[in-house]
Every structure is written in C-alpha cells, then in structure tokens.
Amino acid sequence: MKNLSEIQPIGCPVLETLQVIGGKWKPGILWEMERGTLRFGQLKRALPGITQKMLTQQLRELEQDGIIWRTVFAEVPPRVEYGLTEYGRSLRGILDEMAKWGLQHRDQKVAVLG
Numbered sequence: 814m815k816n817l818s819e820i821q822p823i824g825c826p827v828l829e830t831l832q833v834i835g836g837k838w839k840p841g842i843l844w845e846m847e848r849g850t851l852r853f854g855q856l857k858r859a860l861p862g863i864t865q866k867m868l869t870q871q872l873r874e875l876e877q878d879g880i881i882w883r884t885v886f887a888e889v890p891p892r893v894e895y896g897l898t899e900y901g902r903s904l905r906g907i908l909d910e911m912a913k914w915g916l917q918h919r920d921q922k923v924a925v926l927g
Contacts, residue, residue: 833878834904838863838871843901844908846881850896880904 834840838860845851845859857868872895875881880901886892897904 830907833875833880834907836871838867839875840908840911842868842871842875843880843897843904844912846895846897846901847905847908850894853893853895856895875901 834843841860841863842856845856851859853868853872856872857863857865860868863871872881872883876883879898881895882898884894886894
C-alpha cells in the first residue's frame with residue numbers, strides 16, 4: 814500500500830485518472846469486471862495477449878488503489894476471486910464513454926481507410 818507521503822498530486826485531473834486506470838490492460842480488466850465477480854483464469858482468457866505476470870501486477874495496483882477487491886479461499890488449489898469495489902463501480906460512466914468513443918473512432922478509421 815502506498816504511504817500518503819509517496820502520493821504526489823499530479824495537478825491535472827485527467828492525468829490523475831489515467832494514473833489509476835491508464836495503460837494497455839487496466840481499462841480492459843475493469844470492463845470485464847463489470848460482468849461481476851471473476852477468477853484470475855477468467856480474466857486471463859478475456860484479455861488475449863496479457864501475461865500472467867502483467868495481469869497479477871495490474872490487479873495488485875487496482876487493489877492498492879481501492880478499485881477492486883480480492884478474496885482468497887482456503888482451498889487446494891487456492892481459489893481467488895476479484896470484483897469491483899463500490900468506488901471502482903463509480904468508473905462505469907468513464908468506461909462507457911471510452912467504449913462509445915472507441916466505437917466511433919473505429920468507425921472513423923474504417924471510413925477513412927475504406
């Protein structure tokens with residue numbers, strides 16, 4: 814967990830948001846978690862190309878930022894589930910707008926190249 818003394822305000826609120834949810838994989842992880850509680854393997858299959866190490870790292874960062882929760886079940890083999898916290902669910906509108914813009918951008922690229 815980050816210490817308060819390690820947290821540096823960025824200034825720009827967009828950059829602040831991107832620090833938490835930005836990158837290649839975090840938006841996709843959050844989008845998939847909108848479906849509900851997921852296990853590690855389900856997330857890995859839903860995100861082709863992500864490595865186990867990268868998925869683990871991204872999940873840890875999202876958990877540290879309070880965006881997702883993680884539950885480990887004392888079973889053999891261990892079962893771990895992930896889900897959005899209430900705070901994480903507050904990102905729904907942002908993700909919806911990103912998806913809408915992404916579809917428009919894809920259509921624009923097709924129109925220009927087609």
